[in-house]
Amino acid sequence: MNITLSIPDWVARELSSYPEHLPTHEDRMRMIIHFSKLNFEYGTGGPFAAGVFEQNTGKIISIGVNIVVPSNCSSAHAEIMALSIAQKKRKTFDLGSPGMVSHELVVNWRPCAMCYGAVLWSGIRLLVIAGSGKVLEKITGFDEGPIHPDWKEELKKRNIDVIDNVLSEEACKVFHAFTEGNGFVYNPSRGDPLK
């Protein structure tokens, strides 16, 4: 038995219009926000994208988008996809292996409870996010789950730095566009009585 999760074809097409390296965190976040918008416009998932980059050179290693609905897989969030593809390319389960260059994950908001954990185990050394507050949940209705109150310190304990509030307004514009377009919010139903 196996699971195959596929990034939609438009991602590679879109990626071909970008250079191989993006120098600043703003450049990288601008690209990720663009992918988050395209993902729901193409109807391939929720308004979330993530990318793994070489921290110093800005080399693009992987792009992930949220494909929960088309892949029938509630774990197929953008961060899990981006991290897994980067690990496949680097042939390691630890992107922070000794001797390896530092990798960062860029996401268009703070990862949900699941993806927060995925960040911990991935070996990335820096998490770059557009924002971290309740705004995403308030605008879109997506449940992001309970994050540990000391989430930032718990990352730091494990040598993972955080840069917050990178192009926050631009990220929120996409969430608003998603909501105004009646985007599908795939929170599990969980409402039925047990049977």
Add this chain to the structure above:
Amino acid sequence: MNITLSIPDWVARELSSYPEHLPTHEDRMRMIIHFSKLNFEYGTGGPFAAGVFEQNTGKIISIGVNIVVPSNCSSAHAEIMALSIAQKKRKTFDLGSPGMVSHELVVNWRPCAMCYGAVLWSGIRLLVIAGSGKVLEKITGFDEGPIHPDWKEELKKRNIDVIDNVLSEEACKVFHAFTEGNGFVYNPSRGDPLK
């Protein structure tokens, strides 16, 4: 670009010696603990297994084992595998979809920070665990990450019940055997200075 994660062949072979239904939570946990032991004995991953069952009938829907190291994927924990396979079989990202029978996830300890989030999004209605304390980390050295202090209440808020301490001693015996056999603990290294 895609990711394929495969359950080792021995799992299906082993599963063929079980009946299609396991009536009690103890029966189900005993099987999961057995798979957790076989997983490191076969050298296919850490000492962790998980299974999705129909809650009332005990029908076995899926078995997942930890395949982080052989698959070069830090997200390939037992719970993610079991939930994803169950969703593939049920053709839905929500195992709690309206009209669907209730599903439970049985795991040989409390899920790590990442898999805790995966449980939230999966649609399962009951989490059955062998234990939830720091014992697993103390015996094995695996980092389980920061779980929210109100983890149980946060599950309940989302209509997910918890049954804790099912065959706790048997689960710990496997963790001890893993440690005594010098099992590989794949925490990311994270120790190098940034470069």
